[in-house]
Amino acid sequence: MMKKTIAIILSLLMILSAVPFTGAFAAEENGAPSDYATEAALYVHAVSGSADTQAWQAWQSVHDEDFEVAKPNEKYFFLPSSAAENTIDVYNGFDAAVTLNGVSIASHATESVAYTAGTAYTVSAGGNNYTLKIMNSNAEGAIYINNPDADGNGTDLMTYLNDTKENSATATGAIVTPDGKIDNTAIKKIKGRGNTSWDKPKKGYNINYDKKVSIAGMEKNKKYSILPNYQDDSLSRNRILYDLSDAVGLPYASDSRYVDFYVNGYYWGSYLMCEKVEPGSLVPEVTDDGYLNEDGTIKEDFPFIAEVDASATEGDYYVTTNNMKITIKAPEVDPGQPGYEEVKNYVKEKFNAFYTATAPSGDLASVADVNSVAKLYLINELGKNWDSGVSSTFFTYRQDENGNYKFYGSPVWDYDNSLGNAKGVQWDLRNIGVTDYEEYTGWWCQHKGKSNASAKRSNNVIARISQNAAVKAVLPRIWFERFMPALDHFTGAKYDKEINADFYTKEAYYGLIKDSAAMNYESGWLLNTGSWIADHSSQNVAHYDSATQKMVVDSQTTNYAQDFEGMYNYASDWMLSRAAWLSEQFAPNYVPSPLLGDADLDGEVNIIDATAIQRHNAGIISLPEEAKVSADVDKDGEVTIIDVTLLQRYFAGIATIKGIGKPIE
Structure with missing residues (x-):
């Protein structure tokens, strides 16, 4: 059933593949879809005024999770964050002129059209009357991948890939950022990924580009995994826990971005584009040939x-x-x-x-x-x-x-x-x-x-x-000194600029994903994904009282609307409530670590600590061993005048010294 329904919806996208795509070559000069677009449809580009041929999306109807369409004459443009707020470039793939919001678009031509998001426009085309509604995303990027002939026999890319996880293909495409920049690096290989998640209708893929590319500001890599988050109604659990791992100092936490995903002009929903777990890029200490000596023999030890x-x-x-x-x-x-x-x-x-x-x-x-x-x-x-x-x-x-x-x-x-x-x-x-x-x-x-x-x-x-x-x-120390500061920052109550470099606030993540999520669910990916998912309708939220070292549970139940905002808040509140419970468990055994820069061990870092280090270096006093660890601001194993200088520069606001005033791990 799955293969059949995917083939049906994708064949609808290409239903008139036999219709000559006349004028395509001439129109491309003014901006038009590449040869992957063969359906008689309206197409919208990710960036107004661009001559790019890859970042186009055909209008489409809302589908169910079997890709069945109940209202084929109700169409949507699901626009990426790069689209202008009030004008779009629309290509007419029909064989006769079409009028959209007062603008006549000749057959196989592109025109700039003014629009208002959420407004339903009436369109007559190909002998049918349609309504067209336009939605805008706010995701950090958009990924377009195109190949209308993935197997050499005319099979559409997604039909071919979704048939079996073993299938792979090359493709053209576009990486589009909110500022309208387009990277057309080709895809060397795309194939399915996942274990139990592979059996779901919204699937994940591994993508290998021809050269290193950056996705929405991530470090350049060739290999990425694009995750559907199909079973996560908040679309954010992976992102939040990956970033939290980074913030608490776990090595190799995968960087990721919220993106909208388009294949052959079809919008597949809101995804998470991640650095793939790979040697050499995400884990630089490991390489695929690092087990070999130069002469081809096996090393005694290797990563x-x-x-x-x-x-x-x-x-x-x-x-x-x-x-x-x-x-x-x-x-x-x-x-x-x-x-x-x-x-x-x-x-x-x-x-x-x-x-x-x-x-x-x-x-x-x-x-x-x-x-x-x-x-x-x-x-x-x-x-x-x-x-x-x-x-x-x-x-x-x-x-x-x-x-x-x-x-x-x-x-x-x-x-x-x-x-x-x-x-x-x-x-x-x-x-x-x-x-x-x-x-x-x-x-x-x-x-x-x-x-x-x-x-x-x-x-x-x-x-x-x-x-x-x-x-x-070590659990109590790591929990209270690494995890809790990050989670307190997540709430927004204790904003920390240093933590924010790795891990954002609850409000910030929501702001990055909410409009993309709205498009995701409007297009047909339902919030209710089956019996595996727990009830997310209500909970009694908890917080940790550091004075009593106890978890305090709200007497009033918090109810969550069954929409994206409600599900996002449920996941966030559950995590913070869980943190409160764990804090209560770890509190009895927690002994604070010394603070970096706290040379007098009074629990504060101030100019007195710089003076103490100076007196120690002059031989006037002798810092105890624990205090020497705190006084070693540059962490070079010695207490020297350099440590005093770093503290003084920090107090004067001349330099930001990472870790000063924070527990030493």
């Missing part, structure tokens, strides 16, 4: 990226250890290449040692960066991530600052089933004894993967990390 992935299949490059499938994301070696078995054996050996060390009394610090795996656990615990330690759980094995190879808990990935979104599998929850999965209270990760409710411990790797003594010792 790699490994993913705990229960859905790994025969076609994947993986090993099985401790009843877990560990996919080797990099270096990915094909059968027959040098080192194919050696790399697998090496990864298995190192992951075994790591897994063993995650035991409650295991020496985790000898094989892993404790802080980073603790942060990875906290991200999963904060979100109550259903997939925690089961799939999309990545670890990077590389050298630390001392040259020792260790595991780092990152990159983070795939959190649409987090933050109160999913109901979970009920028989599984009953088996492990969790009755409050949908609630923001209660421990989660330590139970995930238990064989039964009475089992003392789980074999799930994140569950084991959560119970390791070294991790438990």
Whole structure:
């Protein structure tokens, strides 16, 4: 049914492919769609006055989740954020002139047309009467990908890609930013991605451009993943938790942007364009050939990226250890290449040692960066991530600052089933004894993967990390000194310019996505995505009282409208309420870390601290060892006149010194 319905809607886009696209070459000089546009329809360009041929969208009707159209004569233009607020360039793909809002557009010609968003315009074309409504996005960018002949037999790109995840194709396209800049770098390869999400009608894809490109200000890369967030009615859970991971200092957090996605002139909805989990770009310490010496022999030690992935299949490059499938994301070696078995054996050996060390009394610090795996656990615990330690759980094995190879808990990935979104599998929850999965209270990760409710411990790797003594010792400090400042910033109540470089406020994220979300849901992607999704209609919001070290729950229930704003607020409020519960749990064991620059250890950083460092350097006083750590402002291992100078420049407002006045990790 899925293949058939996709083919139906896409064939509607190309229904008159036999109709000669006369005048196309002449019209292109004035701005017209490329040869992917063969339907008799009206088309709108992303940027007014552009001669670009790629960033065009055909008008389309609202569809259901099987791509069935109930009202084919009601049409929409879903405009990206680059479109002008009051004029658009419209191309007429019909064989006779068409009039739109008083402007006559000749057959196969382009004209500038004034418009008002939300107004329904009447259009007579091809012997039919239509209404046309125009909506505007505010997303950070737009992605256009075009190929009307993906398999060489005339198959439309999305029909071909969605037939099987194994299919891939090349394409032309456009990357468009809100300021109207267009990048026409070609697509070397696009193919489907995802595990359970691949079975949904709105799918995700991996995109490999011919050269490095920037998407809406992201660092240039060739490879990206474009995520549909189909099961997330807030369209934001992945974005928020990726950015939070970045803000708390997890390495390799994927940068991402809200984008609108168009293929062959068809609007596919609001997506999240992300840096792909890849060696060399997102994880620079790992390369696909980094396991080889110059003479082609296998190195004794080398870095790699490994993913705990229960859905790994025969076609994947993986090993099985401790009843877990560990996919080797990099270096990915094909059968027959040098080192194919050696790399697998090496990864298995190192992951075994790591897994063993995650035991409650295991020496985790000898094989892993404790802080980073603790942060990875906290991200999963904060979100109550259903997939925690089961799939999309990545670890990077590389050298630390001392040259020792260790595991780092990152990159983070795939959190649409987090933050109160999913109901979970009920028989599984009953088996492990969790009755409050949908609630923001209660421990989660330590139970995930238990064989039964009475089992003392789980074999799930994140569950084991959560119970390791070294991790438990640092959790309160990391929570209160890294996570809570970021979450307080998210609320907008304690805005922090430094945090905002990585992690925005709740209001800012909403502002970046709300209009794109409106287009997404108006086009046919319904807010209600099935029985897997939890009830998001109401909750009693909680906050943390630092004076009493207790969670305080509102007596009045907050009700959420069943629209995008309501669902976005539900997800945000659930996360902050969950944070309040976790704060209450961690508070009894929290001992504040010294502050960078606080040489006299009085809990404040001021000019007195600069004086203390000067007196120490002059031999008048001797700072205790803990105070020396705080006084070492440039973190070079010594307390010198440079540290005094940095503090003085900071107090004078001459320079911004990162980390001054904040806890030292």
